Amino acid sequence: MTAKLQINRKRLYEQAQRINNATDVLVVVKNNAYxxxxxxxxxxxxxxxxxxxxxxxxxxAVRLRKMSKEIYIFLLNPSTNFGTLREYNIAMTLPSLSFYEKYKNDLHEIELHLEYKNLLRRSGFEHAEDMIKVLEEGLLRVTGIWTHFAYADEIDSPEYGVEKQNWLKTLEKIRATEYEFQFIHAQNSASYMRDGSLPYHTHARLGILLYGSRPYNELHPESVPSVITVSTNVIQLLDLKKGESSGYSSAFKAENDCRIAICDIGYGDGVLRARAKHDVMINGKRYPIGALMMSHMLITVDHNVKAGDTVYLYNDSLRVDNYTHLGVGANSEQMSALNHNSLIKEIIE
Ligand SMILES: Cc1ncc(COP(=O)(O)O)c(C=O)c1O
Structure with missing residues (x-):
């Protein structure tokens, strides 16, 4: 097995430091930190x-607390495991008026951030007045307020402007109560890169920008250095005659006499099926993928390719975000799929 995932820790560190020097970051580490x-x-x-x-x-959240007593931990989804939240000092979203009404007697001591629903419509309070009601009742320890934009990553969509205005107006109404929040956060990577910090916001709530992919294609690649490399080796070369096939159910059919390279990586290692519509890189040259199976990939090659050569699926030239732009799947979709149990993992310091 030669399929490998390399993570460039140095770049991960440098990017985090650069962004955190520009704004206070609430870093999103969900799903095993992307x-x-x-x-x-x-x-x-x-x-x-x-x-x-x-x-x-x-x-x-509990794992993070075991790593450090000092950090602030915010749970984006509601939990009714109130004992654990208290024990591990984990702040949590307050996701709706109905959640508040149901659990207000159980939420004592837990730090809460009011969540505004907005156009994402996943969870959150609908109206500023409902959030003000919670603040005025004064039963809970509300230290923050937040929302999540549904359209910030879509540069051409007018909805981002609408949801931003909804949020800023809601925030104005709530700030008029003179209630003090320690945390006001709304912006994901795209929103932060488009607008800088919005008024009164204490933190940018960032994920992908810190994990090596551009949230939208108009950003210069240098603003988000890539952090992962996925590669494998050619394990064997095979010459096929026109009409011959290779792989399960003729996964690859030779339209002409050709040479194919068999590589030991597949969708079982987390390479998205849609990625097979595009090229790989061997010795600096691009070659098309012929077929992607669970643990093998076939590439149409020429006589310059030898057994043992390194085949790159993702590297500095083949960036994950380039393939997102080509419709392979969201940046986080490809990253989430990579199989840490089957790929050899190497950390570049
Ligand atoms: C609630 C919430 N906030 C922030 C983020 C970070 O978004 P991004 O990775 O685009 O910065 C996510 C990611 O999905 C999210 O679900």
Missing amino acids: NIGLDLAFETFYEAGIRSFATTSLNE
Whole structure:
């Protein structure tokens, strides 16, 4: 097995430090830190100066607390495991008026951030007045307020302007109560890169920008250095005659006499099927993928390719975000799929 995932920890660190020097970051480390690895991400981001972490999973929140007593941990999804939230000092979203009404007697001591629903319509309070009601009742420890934009990554969509205005107006109404928040956060990577910090915001709540992919294609690649390389080796070369096939159910059919390289990587290692519509790189040259199977990939090559040559699926020239732009799947979709159990993992310091 030669299929390999390399993570460039140095670049991960440098990017985190650069962004955290420009704005206070609440870093999103959900889903095993976009599948970079929660431990590695925590250590690197902490070293870079980030002290606030957000995840959707209570398990990950508890793991983070065991890594550091000092950091701030925010749970983006609601949990009714109130004892654990208290025990591990985990702040949590307050996702709706109905959640508040149902659990207001159980939420004592837990730090809460009011969530505004906006156009994402995943969870959150609908109206400023409902959030003000919670603040005025004064039963809970509300230290923050937040929302999540649904359209920030879509440069041409007018909805981002609408949701931003909704949010800023809502925030104005709530700030008029003179209630003081320690945390006001709304912006993901795209929103932050488009607008800088919005008024009164204490933190940018960032993920992908810190994991080596541009949230939208108009950004210069140098503003988000790539951090992962996925490669494998040619294990065998095969000459096929026109009409012959290779792989299960003739996965690849030779339209002409050709040479194919068999490589030991596949969708079982997490390479998205849609990625097979595009090229790989061998010795600096691009070659088309002929077929992608569970643990093998066939590439149409020429006589310059030899057994043992390195085949790149993702590197500095073949960036994950380039393939997102080509419709392969969201940046986080390809990253989340990479299989840490089957790929050889190498950390570049
Ligand atoms: C609630 C929330 N905030 C922030 C982020 C970070 O978004 P991005 O990776 O685009 O920066 C995510 C990611 O999905 C999210 O779900």
